[in-house]
Amino acid sequence: MVCFRRREMIDQNSNITSTPRFVVTRSTKLSHFGLAAGAIIVLTLATGPFWLGRADMRLLVEIFYFLALAQMWNLLAGYGGLVSVGQQAFVGLGGYLLFILTIHFGVGAIWSIPLAGIAGAIISLPVAFLVFRLRGHYFAIGTWVVAEVFLLGFAQVISLGGGSGMSLPISIIRSIAATRAGRDAAVYWIALVLVIVLIGGIYLLLRSRYGLALTSIRDSEEASSSLGVDNFRTKLLVYVIAAFGTSAIGALIYLTKLRITPSAAFDINWTTTVIFIVVIGGIGTIEGPIIGTIVFFLLREPLAEFGSWYLMLLGATAVVIMLKAPEGLWGIIARRYGLHFFPVQRQLRWTVKDD
Numbered sequence: 001m002v003c004f005r006r007r008e009m010i011d012q013n014s015n016i017t018s019t020p021r022f023v024v025t026r027s028t029k030l031s032h033f034g035l036a037a038g039a040i041i042v043l044t045l046a047t048g049p050f051w052l053g054r055a056d057m058r059l060l061v062e063i064f065y066f067l068a069l070a071q072m073w074n075l076l077a078g079y080g081g082l083v084s085v086g087q088q089a090f091v092g093l094g095g096y097l098l099f100i101l102t103i104h105f106g107v108g109a110i111w112s113i114p115l116a117g118i119a120g121a122i123i124s125l126p127v128a129f130l131v132f133r134l135r136g137h138y139f140a141i142g143t144w145v146v147a148e149v150f151l152l153g154f155a156q157v158i159s160l161g162g163g164s165g166m167s168l169p170i171s172i173i174r175s176i177a178a179t180r181a182g183r184d185a186a187v188y189w190i191a192l193v194l195v196i197v198l199i200g201g202i203y204l205l206l207r208s209r210y211g212l213a214l215t216s217i218r219d220s221e222e223a224s225s226s227l228g229v230d231n232f233r234t235k236l237l238v239y240v241i242a243a244f245g246t247s248a249i250g251a252l253i254y255l256t257k258l259r260i261t262p263s264a265a266f267d268i269n270w271t272t273t274v275i276f277i278v279v280i281g282g283i284g285t286i287e288g289p290i291i292g293t294i295v296f297f298l299l300r301e302p303l304a305e306f307g308s309w310y311l312m313l314l315g316a317t318a319v320v321i322m323l324k325a326p327e328g329l330w331g332i333i334a335r336r337y338g339l340h341f342f343p344v345q346r347q348l349r350w351t352v353k354d355d
Contacts, residue, residue, distance in 0.1 A: 034341030045192055049185035057188045061256055063297055064191040065249050068198050069270065070277040070289035072245040075202055078284035079211070080238040081218035085271050086143030089127075089150045090120050090243050092265030094250025096154055099260060102172045104159075109168075109176050110190060113251045120247025121240045128239045132232065144268070151266035165261030173258065187256055194252060198245045203286060205241070206344040210234060218284075276314060280321045282328025286342035291330045 048057060069091070076082040097116035101107040107115060131142040155163045177183040205211060213234045216224035221231050254260045273296070281292020299317065303310045325332050333339055 030338070031340050031343045034339070038341065042192075042196060046189070048192075049181075049188055054181075054184055057184055058256070059297075061188055061191045063293060064195045065253055066273065066277065066296070067289060067293040068195040068249050069246060069274045070281075070293055071195075071199055071202055071286070072242045072249070073271070073274045074278045074283060074286075074289050075205075075238060076242045078278065078288075079206065079214045079218060080235055081221075082235060082239060083140050084143040085140045085268070085275075086145070086147035087242070087246055087274065088266050088268055088270040089143070089147035090124070090246035091250035091253065091270045092147070092150060092154070092260075092262070093120050093123065094247035094252075095254035095260045095265045096160060097247065098251040098254055099160065099166060099168065103169065109172055109255055110186070113190065113194070113248050113255070116251035117244040117248030120250075121244035124240050124243030125236075127243075128236055132235065132239075147266050147268070151262045154265070155262040161261070163262060165259060165264070167259040168255075187252075190255075191252055194248060198249075199286065201241075201245075203342050203344065206286075210237065211344055214238060276318050278328075279318055280328060282330035282334075285328075285330055285334070286344070287334070287340075288328050288330040291333075292328070295329065 045060070048060065052060070069087070073084070073087055076084055076087075094116045097119050098109070098112045101112040101115055102109050127146055131139055131146060134142045154160060160166060173183065177186050206214070213224065213229045216227065216229055217231050217234060225231055250265070254265070277292035277296050278289050279292070280295055281290065282288025296314075299314065300310075303313050306313065321328065327335070
């Protein structure tokens with residue numbers, strides 16, 4: 001807590017000296033309440049396998065990994081200013097790494113998820129040195145091109161099924177747990193832990209000095225550079241973190257699907273769906289993707305009956321929200337009620353302390 005003192009004020013009646021000061025804070029009573037409520041929700045979700053049905057658990061796993069993907073893209077675009085339309089490159093890469101590690105190297109399916117994330121982060125380094133030469137919409141197009149190169153590359157690998165893809169052997173599936181219920185519970189808990197770890201890591205990162213650096217880079221790279229921020233190093237850190245998280249999520253996704261093909265793994269719909277979630281929820285906030293994910297799944301269930309109109313209706317919803325509320329649904333709530341369940345910005349408050 002940082003304090004900025006002004007002049008002293010003396011109460012003539014009580015002869016008590018009051019020192020007005022500005023206090024820099026981030027947490028509020030509402031944020032403490034939000035964290036407590038979040039902990040209760042997480043504990044409730046952790047008991048899900050004991051009272052949820054199989055279909056409900058599979059739906060929640062899908063919600064978890066879309067939320068995690070949205071948080072990773074939001075870290076890139078919302079905080080780092082790196083608008084990528086090629087994050088499906090790391091979704092597919094993580095999925096294929098799961099198959100490579102389990103089938104060709106004998107690694108356990110569960111351990112393959114973090115290992116896929118680490119491998120994806122390493123592979124993202126040379127990719128970053130290529131795409132970081134581009135700016136603005138050229139960067140976005142460059143990331144899409146990288147994803148297409150990954151798709152074409154994996155489609156040529158015969159040992160991975162080529163263009164037709166491959167399935168996980170039954171022996172690897174049974175190694176997760178002896179029963180189907182056990183496997184469903186294990187995948188559910190892995191998905192829950194993964195999304196909690198990624199959101200928690202993003203929160204801690206944004207509260208550190210790197211969070212301030214990211215905000216300054218997003219607002220103005222020239223200004224941040226003049227203040228001593230290493231723009232390239234900071235953006236590279238964020239890009240690698242997003243690649244780690246997205247690759248690990250990709251491995252989880254295809255552990256649930258049990259089959260992978262290049263066209264599905266590197267499908268641009270992974271990124272467009274995530275962009276929709278972040279935009280309607282609120283870009284540049286941790287709460288925004290959470291709200292956006294909830295809204296997306298609430299819309300998806302009834303709108304899926306309309307066939308090809310489904311995507312058009314989703315797009316129309318996104319356009320209306322962008323026009324009426326550019327800050328997203330969470331931005332409206334935060335501005336009106338001052339709610340910040342994940343406070344990362346510093347706020348200046350006026351207090352008076354009796355000396």
